Amino acid sequence: MTTEMQDISITEEKPLLPGQSDAVKDVEIAARILLDHGQEHTVETSHGVLHVTVHGAGNVRRPAILTFHDVGMDSKSCFSTLFKFEEMLEIVKNFTVVHVDAPGQEEGAAIYPAGYQYATMDQISDMLPAVLQYFNFRTIIGVGVGAGAYILSKFTLSNPEAVEGLVLVNVDTNARGWMDWAAQKLSNLTSSLSDQILSHLFSQEELSANTELIQTHRERISKAPNLINIELFWKSYQGRRDLNIERNNTFKCPVMLVVGDQAPYEEAAVECNSKLDPTTTSFLKMADAGGMPQLTQPSKLTEAFKYFIQGMGYMASSCMTRLSRSRTTSLSSSYSMEGSRSRSRTLSQSEQGGQLPPSPSQTMEVSC
Helix, strand or coil: CEEEEEEEEECCCCCCCCCCHHHHHHHHHHHHHHHHCCEEEEEEECCEEEEEEEECCCCCCCCEEEEECCCCCCHHHHHHHHHCCHHHHHHHCCCCEEEEECCCCCCCCCCCCCCCCCCCHHHHHHHHHHHHHHHCCCCEEEEEECHHHHHHHHHHHHCHHHEEEEEEECCCCCCCCHHHHHHHHHHHHHCCHHHHHHHHHCCHHHHHHCCHHHHHHHHHHHCCCCHHHHHHHHHHHHCCCCCCCECCECCCCCEEEEEECCCCCHHHHHHHHHHCCCCCEEEEEECCCCCCHHHHCHHHHHHHHHHHHHHCCCCCCCCCCHHHHCCCEEEEEEEEEECCEEEEEEEECCCCCCCCCCCCCCEEEEEC
């Protein structure tokens, strides 16, 4: 067993050649068109109907990127900021992107009648194979936030052959404990539905600051025409079961866990990380990201996502983002070796620094 410290300096070896800028712009325009004009579909499943939006022409040689949103949001409000981010276009043009809305959560959804029996988290997870079959997707890379991360986790455990990689933001794979149950009962009596959901989505620091982002989401949720549907989805998530993830019952694919350093589910994400296979798990803790890093830090999340995909063997020849090309990365890597395999690695990013591509063969804990 040996331990050593290294200072590594990285500069790009193959910058864009002169004359490539026009071609890059053309690709970005094409990707933007694909992203802005997604095709909407209604997919019938054994537990009800799902609203699905597909971007891209479909590449059967690569997995589709399938997203699932959190409670109090739909696919647009949860993922538009991230997937319309300029640097994400490089990924968009290489994959089909599929946004799945939980039942009744999409914009313009019909209101469920009183007494409607909403699907459980397990049942929503069981609806996803119908989506893959509908579009003839062989495999996916799942990207889930909060409740969506739980649903994709459940789907992956039940269908390991269908998932090549998972990006889980603010995941909590545990059922609610008695303390959580009691706190929720009290919250139901003293707080509005919108306040309960905002406390789930954002950190207390963000809520106290009452930023424009908080105000926007408070107004969107409180005035949502399908507020009854949102409440049903919220109650379904509150009633989730424990996924019983442990080292001998875990994901069979590479996983990247993402959480803000002050997010409501920071402890849950840390606990989940401790239960996963360290040789296939990356853990990204994002500074100044709050509860919704895909909204507040799309640049950092996009870069980490691209490196995650590259570690899986896709986009291996892709150049770094323009942000990365304009700077030199300086980082310290501390690791221990057991035989020839690196068991853990901690990266610390300076304010001006970037990141090395995370490999799916090791656990990484990153503060950026």
